[in-house]
Amino acid sequence: xxxxxxxxxxxxxxxxxxxxxxxxxxxxxxxxxxxxxxxxxxxxxxxxxxxxxxxxxxxxxxxxxxxxxxxxxxxxxxxxxxxxxxxxxxxxxxxxxxxxxxxxxxxxxxxxxxxxxxxxxxxxxxxxxxxxxxxxxxxxxxxxxxxxxxxxxxxxxxxxxxxxxxxxxxxxxxxxxxxxxxxxxxxxxxxxxxxxxxxxxxxxxxxxxxxxxxxxxxxxxxxxxxxxxxxxxxxxxxxxxxxxxxxxxxxxxxxxxxxxxxxxxxxx
Ligand code: NAD
Numbered sequence: 664x665x666x667x668x669x670x671x672x673x674x675x676x677x678x679x680x681x682x683x684x685x686x687x688x689x690x691x692x693x694x695x696x697x698x699x700x701x702x703x704x705x706x707x708x709x710x711x712x713x714x715x716x717x718x719x720x721x722x723x724x725x726x727x728x729x730x731x732x733x734x735x736x737x738x739x740x741x742x743x744x745x746x747x748x749x750x751x752x753x754x755x756x757x758x759x760x761x762x763x764x765x766x767x768x769x770x771x772x773x774x775x776x777x778x779x780x781x782x783x784x785x786x787x788x789x790x791x792x793x794x795x796x797x798x799x800x801x802x803x804x805x806x807x808x809x810x811x812x813x814x815x816x817x818x819x820x821x822x823x824x825x826x827x828x829x830x831x832x833x834x835x836x837x838x839x840x841x842x843x844x845x846x847x848x849x850x851x852x853x854x855x856x857x858x859x860x861x862x863x864x865x866x867x868x869x870x871x872x873x874x875x876x877x878x879x880x881x882x883x884x885x886x887x888x889x890x891x892x893x894x895x896x897x898x899x900x901x902x903x904x905x906x907x908x909x910x911x912x913x914x915x916x917x918x919x920x921x922x923x924x925x926x927x928x929x930x931x
Contacts, residue, residue, distance in 0.1 A: 668695035668910060669721065674749045676730065676786065677756025679703040679711040681861035682805060685899020686753050687711070689907040691720035698743055699725040701756060730756055730782035731774060740789040748797065751910055752790050754783040754827075755805040759863050761816045772819045779823035780830070787834055787851070794849045798842030801910050804831050805902070806853040808925045814890070828853050828921045835919030842915075850918040852909055857925030858887060859897045893926025 673690045677683040679701040687697050697720040699711055712723045724746065728739040743749060757779045760771040783804055794800025809817060810824035834851040842848040858864060860883075872882030887894045905924060908914065923929045 666694035666719075668693035668751075668907075671750040671910075672696040672698065672747055673751035673753065674698040674743055674786075674790075675700065675753040675755055676782065677701045678753075679707050679725075681863060682856070682859055682899045682902050683753070683755040684711055684714065685901075685903040686755060686803075686805075686906045687715050687720075687903075688718045689900060689903030690751065690753075690910070691715040691718040691723075693907060693910075694719055694721055695751065696720065696722045696747075697724075698749070699723060700728065700739070702727060702729060730785070731777040733781070733785050736782060736785045737789065740786065744793070748793060749790050750794070750797075750799065751801045751803070752786055752794075753803045753805065753906060754786055756782060757805065757823075757863065759817070759820055759866075761867065763816050764818045767818055775819035776823050776826075779820065780826040783827055783830060787830070791834065791838060791849065791851075795838060795841045798846035798848070800847075800849040802831075802834065802849075802851040803906050803909055804851070804853045806831070806855045806921060808855050808857045808890075808923060808928045810853060810855050810921060811923065811929050824855075828855070831921065832919045839918060844912075844915055847912045848915040848918070850909070850914065852917060852919070853921040854902060854905055854909075855921050855923045855925065855929070856897055856902055857891045857923070857928045859899060859902060861899065887926075890931075891926040891928050892931065895926055897924055897926075 673695045678687045678699045697715045806827040807824040809821045810828040813821045831853040838849040871885045875881035
């Protein structure tokens, strides 16, 4: 499948690190032009650019823009489109804050809904019509197991991720009959990871490490034992491999799905 994405351009939100960078690297490995995005310092951006070029990207460009601001997102998408079409959109940017409903700051609710849900709506409403005109496109929304089931102390995150799964289904229905087998169609799917070792879950890992006398392996094992039956974390490149597969023309009839990558978490 080498260079199966040659000539395709992929925009991945929140891709200077973590799962977004894992996905960008996977798409780069098949020759895609990569559009990186997020909030990061110059050194992090430069490292991410080098990683995707080393993986095989045809080109790389980077954009810093805050997804809480929908006007800024409109300008961002216009700027990206001025450089060419977007064939693959990966909505990945997200944040977490754990607290009970009673203790959750209203500002955290606003930020999590804006970044983890409303920004997915913004990029989709702005880019799906372009994909439909060409009869081909892929949208991959990074939801979570928390788009399928709940955990205590994560109200805005669980609400946003359930919202992403619903939004994915609506978009899939609206674009289901666009294009054909040859053009590849326009598909919209959600990936629902369980635990993936990234900065996002570091505070939750650290809380368990503290309970185990600073033993990181024991802390991680404790966290996994609660809900993830495989007892193994996923890596960003595991999620990238699935995203890449969804871009395959053979996946033209997979749309509106919410695919768990959770070691059996949601099978229980
Ligand atoms: P991460 O913290 O490593 O990366 C998050 C990215 O989002 C960063 O690049 C950051 O710059 C970007 N971002 C945050 N706020 C932003 C804003 N206001 N504007 C623009 N960009 C912003 O986290 P990650 O674990 O790689 O998370 C990526 C996605 O995967 C998130 O949607 C998260 O909810 C989801 N997810 C993560 C896990 C996990 O265990 N790590 C599990 C399930 C789902």
